[in-house]
Amino acid sequence: MVSPSASKPIESGDRFVLFVHASTDEWVWASAVAIAAELRRDLALRPRSRLLLSGGTTPAPVYQALAKAPLDWPRVDVALVDERWLLPDDPDSNARLVRTHLLHHHAAAARFEAMTQSGRRIEEAVAIANAHAQQPTAVAVLGMGDDGHTASLFPGMADLDRVLASRQSYAAVDATGCPGARNWHRRISLTPAGLAAAHARVLLIQGASKRRVFEQALADGDVKRWPVLAALGGGEVPPLQVHWCA
Incomplete structure (x- = not known):
């Protein structure tokens, strides 16, 4: 357990806030606390809160810590x-x-x-996900690949322009030819519109290489090359919370 003072941001602005943590344990604890705080704030304002989670091995220990948070979980919808x-x-x-x-x-x-179900076509799955997304989202938890992708928004994806411009919260994507997608090319992904609708977005990254990728993305500014930029705040969208440790 670490003190809250260890989680003060070292860099902030209207687009993102960067929290640097001294150890993996501190990173896990602080990330879980940040997500829980957003849920607690939202639960104080509305009957139910919506939490969107990413896959991958990086956030798994954060989810394990979050599971122990004393929240009103029966009022939380996890998607x-x-x-x-x-x-x-x-x-x-x-x-x-x-x-x-x-x-x-x-x-x-x-x-x-769950998005998928036996016998459900991908078009149905997307429509159901978009119907659920009509409910306000308290927080979306994101990861980032070495190629700068987040969610299932991959650089070089054939239909990336369509997905980036979509007004729907979710879209079916084809990531054929994108190394970051590995063997799973057919996917459903949150879009930039869906990201912008979340009251808070939390990006969880670890390691020097991931921080370099994020900094390269910020310096370049091209969301097609670095889709993680779609998660940034600005205007009426709150800053992205970035939690990083070496």
């Missing part, structure tokens, strides 16, 4: 930032990761929305 076109019990699905690492302890009482 996904993106999903591979896999059944929800597939070991490589984001749904399986969230169930394994978050939905226990206090968080077992939350309501979970």
Whole structure:
């Protein structure tokens, strides 16, 4: 356990706030506290709160810590930032990761929305995700790949222009040819419109290489080359909260 003073931002502005943590343990604790604080704030304002989570190995320990937070979890709807076109019990699905690492302890009482379902076409899955997205989102938890992707928005993706311009919160994407997508090319992803609708966005990254990627993205400014830039704040959109440790 670390003191709250260890989590003061070292860089901030209208587009992002960077928190640097001295250790992995501190990073896990502070990230979970930040997410819980956003949920607690939202639960004080409305009957239910919506939490969007990303997959990948990086956020798993944060989800495990968040599961122990004493929140009013029966009033929390947990959904996904993106999903591979896999059944929800597939070991490589984001749904399986969230169930394994978050939905226990206090968080077992939350309501979970898996995007995919046996017999459901991808067009149906996107329509249902967009219907659920009509509810206000308290916080979206994001990751970032070495290629600068976030959610399932990959640089060089064939239909990236369409997805970036979409007014819907979710879209089906084809990431064929994108190394960051690995073997899972067919996906559903939150769009920039969906990201902007979240009251708070929290980016969880670790390691010197990820920080360099984020800094390169900021310096370049091209969202097509660095889709993570779609998560930045500005205007009426609150700053992106970035939590990093070496």
